[in-house]
Amino acid sequence: MHELTAILVSMVLSATPLLLAASGELVTEKSGVLNLGVEGMMVVGAVVGFGVAFGTDSAIAGFAVAAIAGALMAALFAVLTLIFLANQVATGLALTIFGLGLSALMGKAYIGKTLPPVPHLHIPGISDIPLVGPLIFGENAMVYVSVAFVIAIAWYLSRTRSGLVLRSIGENHDAAHALGYPVRRIRFLAVLFGGAMSGLGGAYLSIVYTPLWTEGMTAGRGWIALALVVFSTWKPWRLLFGAYLFGFFSIAQLHAQGFAVPIAPEFLSMLPYLATILVLVIISRDAKRIRLNAPAALGKAFRATA
């Protein structure tokens, strides 16, 4: 029982950065923009968050500045794709390459430093209930924040007028433009939001999860977050499920290594990546489902046809 609790708690821990980044990307994609630079924005968020948290002794300040840094990276992407009409795929790749280089440059001073652990929620009595207690009432604050974001995004997209407008732009930007909606401005904001969330996801890795800075520490999590958005078929609730499933995969391999399973650790470490491929295949093979759920204008450049 104790072992299971530990696995589930660490599952949530490792799922949270994916959830943060993926829920931001989901909003970006719902507006019709495909930003493949999640990895780059995350890793910059990670180094900036770590640096600020280290310098100010405040994890909150670290997260806040990381979100801003992620949004700035996203702004770069938005300017290129929305104003300069650059190819979204290429620009997203550029953002990742740039982010990895920039973070390595910025992070040189922080290699080898560590941060104090971030406090967990503890409600005497309740948090000690076996299994449920630590899992639901004993996490760190960002876990609750990430879930709150999913709930808020689900509500925003399905229940608010602004969310409806965002979805309509992702579906058919020409029609939305003809009806007088500011396509470019809304997409810009959606991209910025996605960047800020990626920044938070990255900062979570360096401030809470490890907590230290190493070069390229996101290790493909940004790409996994992108795959998760496909897995969720652009539905926030399924994103929650998908992220925790992935958290489980990556934790299971760590625990397996701890149990001295007779498999080389390198092979166990491949699991999350192989699982990502598997999940993509399972979801994508139903082309109709993708067509019905994917924003129809995803990745297409919009120019106000005057």
Place this chain on the structure above:
Amino acid sequence: MPRLRLEPRAQTSRLATYLSPVLAVVLTLIGAAVLFAILGRDPIRAYQAFFIDPISTFYGAGELGVKSAPLILCAIGLAIGFRANVWNIGAEGQFVLGGICGSYVALFYEPTLGPATLPVMFIAGALGGLAWAAIPALLKTQFNANEILTSLMLTYVAQLLLNYLVRGPWRNPQGYNFPQSKIFDGYAVIEPWISGTRIGLGTFLALIAAAGGWFLLSRSFLGYQIKVIGLTPAAAAYAGFSAKRVTWFCLLLSGGLAGIAGINEVAGPIGQLLPVISPGYGFTAIIVAFLGRLHPVGIVLAGLLIALSYLGGEAAQISLDLPVAVVGVFQGMLLFFLLACELLVRYRVQIGQAIAESAA
């Protein structure tokens, strides 16, 4: 209020096509100067350390050929795929697999194969990269799975596989427990062709690949199909071109070329299998491909330029105490400027009245 407005060109501008990469390079150099200043280095001295010192010797100039070879090999394959909207971004993984498969031949069959070792190594390397790229091709054509994500995930898997091999079964027993294979010897080593440099087979193969790529794209019917599929998939479907076949072709070709680059790197400049055999050639090749405007001749030039930035990064690390990561920042910056300058090719920028992108 007057503001910039974009008007699509009725006809692509030739001048802009050639000028846009040059402009991007110039802007990157300006950006680099700013970055040097921020880091507290004299930009002029930094320029010299970065771009002139490394190639001021005969050996250094030769290194340009050595470093650009893997970039050009990978970028040619990627560019042909990008032309067809096949986004293989896992060249790094295919590179690693090429290195692994070629090394297998070198480590275990060199005595048996004798003089045939090197050719067999290259065939094995090509097949390794090709097989690794065949996975995303299969998943794309059969299950519609996005090749960007699958090819990238496989890069991490390839890297872990390499780690396993050099730490486990292929570790040199006389290597003081370092995670590396034994050093290649005998027929498994690529000798330099020009003495005083390390220029060899790889540089030659890169030029062959560029020539072949040019021929494919500009003369062959397959190249025509690739262009049509990339520009307008519906027109390709109407004409009866098979998108699946082209997807297979592009992924296998780029995987094979990346695999050749991988084994060339291991058997040439490195000489043994290490946990890291590429400073990100497979990813940087994406930049090379775009900087070369997806054209083989452009890619050769772009490959040389980016190779120079690698050499400069190494030199500046020593002479200016600049972190190597500066190179990554430059490369990212270059790609951004390039994508922005691309606009000039497709649109005419005019100062005029605002288009009604309504402000509701």
Place this chain on the structure above:
Amino acid sequence: MSSPGGSAAEAPRLELRGITKRYPGTVANKNVDLTVMPSELHALLGENGAGKSTLVKIIYGVVGADEGEIRWQGEPIAAHDPASARRLGIGMVFQHFTLFETLTVTENIALGLDDQRDMRALRRKIVETAKRYGMALDPDRYVHDLAVGERQRVEIVRCLMQEPKLLIMDEPTSVLTPQEVERLFEVLRRLAAEGCSILYISHKLGEIMALCQRATVLRQGAVTAQCDPRRETSASLARMMVGSEVLAVKRPAEHKGEGEALTVTNLTMEPDDPFGTRLDNISLALRKGEILGIAGVAGNGQMEFLRALAGERLAPSADAIRFDGKPAGSLGPAGRRARGLAFVPEERLGRGAVAELSLADNALLTAYLDGNVGAGMVKTATVRNFAGAIVKDYNVVCAGIDAEARSLSGGNMQKFIIGREILQKPRVLIAAHPTWGVDVGAALTIHEALIRLRDTGAAVLVVSEDLDELFEICDRIAVMSHGRLSEPKRVADTNIDEIGLLMGGEFESKEQAGAHAAS
């Protein structure tokens, strides 16, 4: 109905003065004046490319004018965008619907209304409005489930919900059967009687004479005439529109084709796109030396049928589609081309041609079986000769064969594509909407080319939404509705009304008819 000419004291509802709009290389609107009175049914008439759509986009605020003034009920309007247009009381039904397929009818309508937040109240109001004007509309359905005619209803209801003072309709009847057009006209007349002005954009003369009280005619972006269409004839209106005497294609002598070039037998196919139409037991025999037309409202399976004929999707059995009696259902596009099929798709740029490639490169797109490719290599010189021949034979106005396809006008690009297909000497030519959106001159060239091809003994299948076009050039006409195909009728034996009823789906396929007869 108040006579708009009589009430001179009344301020015009809408007045345009000197509107000019330039695009690179062309002037879309040149110094246009237009006055629409309250309650007036006003037509904006002009052929394709005359600048009608640009002008109404300026009125609705989608596009800004370079020069000129817009006055609304006597007051000049300064800043203008679609939201402010809606606030003034301007509603617009777009030619290309501004609907979102994955959203419901209610959500779609909410997007066209400003500050509509209470979805339940909106739902009720939609049902009421639709009912009041006699249009059936289910507010909870997804738009991708709706037929084209129903989609237009969504657009119209969306406008009516705002109680507009001016309703702009941009080519609304291309998606309707003749009977539905009549019903739409009733709604419009009733709206006008209630005080709403209607600005009705069309190039169909009959409709304008039947509906409108005034007409403003545009040619090459400028106003060329103002008139009362009820007092004009089709010929006089056409002259105003085109600027010269309109040459009609010489009604070809009816051809009785001999021998079947293309036979389709009981073809049933599920759509591969979730928004597509199922092909339901289609049978068809296309004879050599005839032009067979397929009429129907868009979205009734024509696209799916065309894809199946072209081989982009393979038929469930090889026998379902035969060329010259030989099974061809399992051949891909290249295989069918090799058997003598040529195909003109509905989209010019984006399917029939690649916008960014030169005309020479576009010539190769489908002509790769014609000696233009050898040993895997493109024979550049041969391809260029071929492109030159197309340009010459079909009077394609262009800057030479190295011009990019996107630099050509719609009519010239269409002539190029038709030329490319016909010069390959097909035995069966399938043409989808061959004259959609092209000017009168190009349409004439294209029609004549199709008839010439027929006279050489080839079989021609024309799919079109334009009944006038089909009656002009076809020998027989069949109708497609809900993925089914009617028995073809000889043009001499039928009329627009009968075809219109078929377009509404009032027919039974052969099998069902047979089943009824048997029982």
